[in-house]
Amino acid sequence: MTAFNKTPLLDTIRTPADLRKLKVEQVRQIADELRLETIDAVSVTGGHFGAGLGVVELTTAIHYVFDTPRDRLIWDVGHQAYPHKILTGRRDRIRTLRTGGGLSGFTKRTESDYDPFGAAHSSTSISASLGMAVARDLSGGKNNVIAVIGDGAMSAGMAYEAMNNAGAMNSRLIVILNDNDMSIAPPVGAMSAYLSRLYSGKTYRSLREAAKQLGKHLPKMIADRAERVEEYSRGFMTNSGTLFEELGFYYVGPIDGHNLDHLLPVLKNVRDMENGPILVHVVTQKGKGYPPAEAAADKYHAVVKFDISTGAQSKSKPNAPAYQNVFGQSLVKEAEKDDKIVAITAAMPSGTGVDIFNKAFPKRTFDVGIAEQHAVTFAAGLATEGFKPFCAIYSTFLQRGYDQVVHDVAIQSLPVRFAIDRAGLVGADGATHAGSFDNAFLGCLPNMVIMAASDEAELVHMVATQVAINDRPSAVRYPRGEGRGVEMPEVGVPLPIGKGRIVRYGSKVALLSFGTRLAECEKAADELAAHGLSTTIADARFMKPLDVDLVLKLARDHDVLVTIEEGSVGGFGSHVLQTLTDNGALDSGLVRVRSIILPDEFLDHDTPTAMYAHAGLDAKGIVAKVFEALGKDVSAETVKLA
Ligand SMILES: Cc1ncc(C[n+]2csc(CCOP(=O)(O)OP(=O)(O)O)c2C)c(N)n1
Numbered sequence: 001m002t003a004f005n006k007t008p009l010l011d012t013i014r015t016p017a018d019l020r021k022l023k024v025e026q027v028r029q030i031a032d033e034l035r036l037e038t039i040d041a042v043s044v045t046g047g048h049f050g051a052g053l054g055v056v057e058l059t060t061a062i063h064y065v066f067d068t069p070r071d072r073l074i075w076d077v078g079h080q081a082y083p084h085k086i087l088t089g090r091r092d093r094i095r096t097l098r099t100g101g102g103l104s105g106f107t108k109r110t111e112s113d114y115d116p117f118g119a120a121h122s123s124t125s126i127s128a129s130l131g132m133a134v135a136r137d138l139s140g141g142k143n144n145v146i147a148v149i150g151d152g153a154m155s156a157g158m159a160y161e162a163m164n165n166a167g168a169m170n171s172r173l174i175v176i177l178n179d180n181d182m183s184i185a186p187p188v189g190a191m192s193a194y195l196s197r198l199y200s201g202k203t204y205r206s207l208r209e210a211a212k213q214l215g216k217h218l219p220k221m222i223a224d225r226a227e228r229v230e231e232y233s234r235g236f237m238t239n240s241g242t243l244f245e246e247l248g249f250y251y252v253g254p255i256d257g258h259n260l261d262h263l264l265p266v267l268k269n270v271r272d273m274e275n276g277p278i279l280v281h282v283v284t285q286k287g288k289g290y291p292p293a294e295a296a297a298d299k300y301h302a303v304v305k306f307d308i309s310t311g312a313q314s315k316s317k318p319n320a321p322a323y324q325n326v327f328g329q330s331l332v333k334e335a336e337k338d339d340k341i342v343a344i345t346a347a348m349p350s351g352t353g354v355d356i357f358n359k360a361f362p363k364r365t366f367d368v369g370i371a372e373q374h375a376v377t378f379a380a381g382l383a384t385e386g387f388k389p390f391c392a393i394y395s396t397f398l399q400r401g402y403d404q405v406v407h408d409v410a411i412q413s414l415p416v417r418f419a420i421d422r423a424g425l426v427g428a429d430g431a432t433h434a435g436s437f438d439n440a441f442l443g444c445l446p447n448m449v450i451m452a453a454s455d456e457a458e459l460v461h462m463v464a465t466q467v468a469i470n471d472r473p474s475a476v477r478y479p480r481g482e483g484r485g486v487e488m489p490e491v492g493v494p495l496p497i498g499k500g501r502i503v504r505y506g507s508k509v510a511l512l513s514f515g516t517r518l519a520e521c522e523k524a525a526d527e528l529a530a531h532g533l534s535t536t537i538a539d540a541r542f543m544k545p546l547d548v549d550l551v552l553k554l555a556r557d558h559d560v561l562v563t564i565e566e567g568s569v570g571g572f573g574s575h576v577l578q579t580l581t582d583n584g585a586l587d588s589g590l591v592r593v594r595s596i597i598l599p600d601e602f603l604d605h606d607t608p609t610a611m612y613a614h615a616g617l618d619a620k621g622i623v624a625k626v627f628e629a630l631g632k633d634v635s636a637e638t639v640k641l642a
């Protein structure tokens with residue numbers, strides 16, 4: 001029996017087709033059981049949590065009303081799609097979420113027909129849905145296309161580009177705005193304030209009135225239900241003249257996203273509408289139905305495994321400070337000495353450590369919402385007026401603002417400082433969040449100074465170095481998670497630009513590392529020494545400008561030179577190879593050069609350790625690469641110099 005003393009129903013639901021066989025009175029029980037299953041599953045796997053809890057009723061209602069997967073359902077970001085996965089044939093695998101070989105933490109086309117579009121980066125759903133709607137119309141199709149987008153995701157420019165286009169095309173498209181008044185942090189921006197006004201506006205109308213208003217657009221409005229729903233409906237109205245209507249959408253709402261008596265009749269009418277686009281404004285609560293999440297400031301946006309009875313998360317004691325916190329603390333120290341330093345985040349204050357800076361300097365901290373393009377050019381504008389903007393954006397999300405880096409920052413050589421967190425592989429968030437490409441996409445830009453911190457102490461010095469660079473843009477990259485536990489400097493000391501450092505001297509093999517793979521290089525060097533291979537280890541520190549003297553010396557003085565980086569082809573290794581060939585350093589054929597990079601594939605989620613092992617970017621992989629370059633047969637344990 002369920003907690004509701006009824007025969008469990010969720011066990012009878014394999015796909016939404018089973019759900020649609022139920023009576024409407026049974027849908028509430030499904031939603032209640034779905035919430036319990038979501039809580040239980042995430043307590044085991046960890047992952048994104050509050051968002052999914054907030055859309056349990058909405059998910060159930062959508063799959064009950066619409067003929068999914070024939071009707072296309074596109075989740076924006078996709079972090080709220082765990083209930084969706086449970087209802088769409090993946091309940092048996094839901095406890096493999098975000099583990100190697102297990103379900104993705106976001107929607108994914110290759111995972112299910114019920115995931116018509118992959119997500120994870122926000123604000124893509126309306127564009128993708130519009131594409132599907134137009135494809136349907138061009139093919140003479142009849143299915144519905146539904147995008148579910150959050151209020152946070154609605155702060156990104158891409159959402160407006162899509163609405164602007166959809167409104168002009170009058171496409172039959174349904175956008176459900178899931179407004180829980182939260183992003184990862186509390187939402188920012190005028191849009192957020194506007195949405196709040198919509199559901200607390202003085203122009204509140206009775207449901208019946210609104211039903212009549214809707215009836216004009218939606219002939220099949222079930223008017224008699226309006227009476228019943230009005231009794232306890234608090235937030236259903238049509239606001240004439242909303243921004244959405246000005247953009248050519250029919251606006252419906254706001255409605256209570258946890259009340260199936262609201263959701264089901266409205267979605268049924270919306271489903272049968274003859275034209276569009278239509279936007280249904282649904283008001284929900286992030287973390288709904290799990291008191292520890294409801295009470296938490298972040299509504300349990302993302303959690304590790306937790307005790308269901310208390311909500312206590314099993315967070316292990318950190319062995320070293322997290323890079324994001326080292327960044328935030330370092331920037332605070334620098335800003336205490338320099339009032340031109342400001343910090344910018346694109347809706348990721350805690351993840352970037354900008355929240356630490358905000359506590360010290362709230363007037364010099366700017367959270368621009370999920371708007372990376374704007375963040376970059378906003379920083380550029382600040383730099384033109386002599387400020388020192390630190391634009392803290394994860395590597396993967398910086399991809400969203402790339403043209404702004406090129407066109408607004410690099411070409412003008414504006415001293416914007418990029419703090420690039422989550423560089424390299426991130427683990428459970430998988431391929432969509434991997435910081436694989438910033439070495440390549442920044443390294444090709446003139447004027448850029450590009451650094452990689454090999455540990456948390458280096459990061460402190462690199463932040464100080466960026467403060468001192470006032471004539472061109474600079475970037476420092478560092479990975480997700482904790483540092484190495486090295487001794488921390490009291491203050492950051494600016495590094496000599498374009499100079500690397502040798503951390504261990506050897507004679508036969510040289511390992512030239514860019515970033516935190518240095519730790520693996522040290523393990524590899526120990527292993528190589530056990531095979532009689534004396535190994536030099538160098539920390540490049542800079543990819544641009546590259547320490548050419550160091551690179552040429554390493555090539556000249558060793559039989560093997562290997563570069564290592566947490567990045568794709570086209571990054572640090574490519575710059576080293578370019579330098580070697582430009583200087584004829586390979587002409588003699590005396591040195592064998594290898595470059596260890598991420599494989600040319602999108603790596604699915606797993607632990608970072610497992611992913612780096614797969615990529616050959618751990619000590620074992622480095623040793624194997626050296627042996628291969630020397631013609632040493634690892635199994636035969638002998639070195640055959642060609
Ligand atoms: C381009 C981009 N920037 C940042 C993020 C990080 N991120 C993931 S979810 C989220 C908040 C989304 O808020 P909302 O759309 O309201 O969804 P909710 O979590 O409230 O359900 C952010 C900023 C992202 N996924 N994509």
Ligand SMILES: CC(=O)[C@@H](O)[C@H](O)COP(=O)(O)O
Binds near residue numbers: 079121302433480
């Ligand atoms: C869904 C999303 O994009 C964010 O929640 C992201 O998963 C955060 O990543 P970190 O956990 O590395 O901060």
Ligand SMILES: [Mg+2]
Binds near residue numbers: 150153178180183
């Ligand atoms: Mg939200």
